[in-house]
Structures are given as C-alpha cells and as structure tokens.
Amino acid sequence: MKKMLSVALMLFLATATSYAQKIVYYSTVISNPDKTIDFDFGFYPKTMQYVEPAGQKGYTVVRCAVINQKTAKAFDWKDDKVHIYLKSGKLIRNYTTKAETGDYAVRYSVQPGETHYQEYCFSHKFTLEDIEKIWIVMGDNEIFELFRGEVEPKPKTN
Numbered sequence: 226m227k228k229m230l231s232v233a234l235m236l237f238l239a240t241a242t243s244y245a246q247k248i249v250y251y252s253t254v255i256s257n258p259d260k261t262i263d264f265d266f267g268f269y270p271k272t273m274q275y276v277e278p279a280g281q282k283g284y285t286v287v288r289c290a291v292i293n294q295k296t297a298k299a300f301d302w303k304d305d306k307v308h309i310y311l312k313s314g315k316l317i318r319n320y321t322t323k324a325e326t327g328d329y330a331v332r333y334s335v336q337p338g339e340t341h342y343q344e345y346c347f348s349h350k351f352t353l354e355d356i357e358k359i360w361i362v363m364g365d366n367e368i369f370e371l372f373r374g375e376v377e378p379k380p381k382t383n
Contacts (some may be wrong), residue, residue, distance in 0.1 A: 248378050251359045251371035256297075264335065265295040266290070267362055268307065268371055270353040284320075285347045295338040304331040305363040307345050312357045319345040 248271055256263035269367040272288035289307065293300050308318045322329040335341040359371040 239260060246378055247375040249353055250374050250376070251356075253361065253369050253371045255361075255363075255369055256294075260294070260296050261298045263294040263299065264300055265292040265294075266369075266371065267292070268359055270356070273353065275350050282348065283350060285350055286344050287347070288342055289345055290340055290342050291335045292340045293335040293337055297336060297337050300335045302331075302333050302335070302341075302343075303364075305361060308360045308362055309351070309356055310345070310358040310360075311351060311355045313355065316350070317347050317349045317351070318362070319347050324344055 237373065251268040252265060254263075254265050267290040269288050269290070273285060275283055275285050277283040279355070287307075287378045291302060304321055306318045308316060310316050321331050324330045325332075328342070329346065330343075333341060333343070361371065363369070
C-alpha cells in the first residue's frame, strides 16, 4: 500500500510539474479578405513585471508582438489599445506613453514578413492568474478577442 501511494504521489508531482512549466500566451489573427492586412498579435504574460519607480506610481509592463505576414502590406500600429478584463470585474487598458521610438512607443510600422516586439504599460498591478479575457481595440469600433494558449518550453541547449 505504501509503495502504491508513493508511485501515485510521484505521478501526481510529475504531472503537476509539467503543467506548471507550460508557457501561457494570448493571441489572435487579424486579416481582411484580400490579405493586405494579415498579422498575428501575441500577448506574453511570462514577460510581465511590475515596476515601481522612485517617487512615481507603479505600473505593469507586458511584452507583445505584431507578426506581419509576408503577403500583407506594411502595417501601422496607431496607439491601438490592449484591454484586459480581470477576474475581479475590473477592465483595464494600456496607456499611451510619451516614447516616440523604442520598446515603449505606441505608434510604429511593421513591414511585411517582420515581427515587432512592443512593451505595453498598464497603470495597475496584476498577474497572469488575474486575467479573465483580453482584447485589442483598434480605432473606435474594431474589437478582437485574444485566445489563451499554452506551449511547452523549448529545452535548454548547452
């Protein structure tokens, strides 16, 4: 009996460990019928960090990516917003930074076949476990839901 219990515990721990190691992401594909607009948007909670600058209000930073397909035209991101609905019932969105270039700029262009990584800032402290749903809101009336996915991490190579 004791041996069976040990085996069951080891199986449980192995399963729990492999589940805990999966990388969670949120993504969506946005395209029009003629594929002149055709890109993937990814939101990567693993990169999430809360920053507390001295003398300023803290904020959460999350890395996202726009992956423009080779057949599409150049895509201009025009300070479109990422909205997150938290399990607490609160809806938050990223804010517009003052940066005009670099990781925090909110206006940029992604050429066909290229990927652009961007840091999005939120005036709230939250974690992956707090997230219920995520959307991209483009312009005044285009809303796209991001869908949750999980992948196994790539094995480390020496």
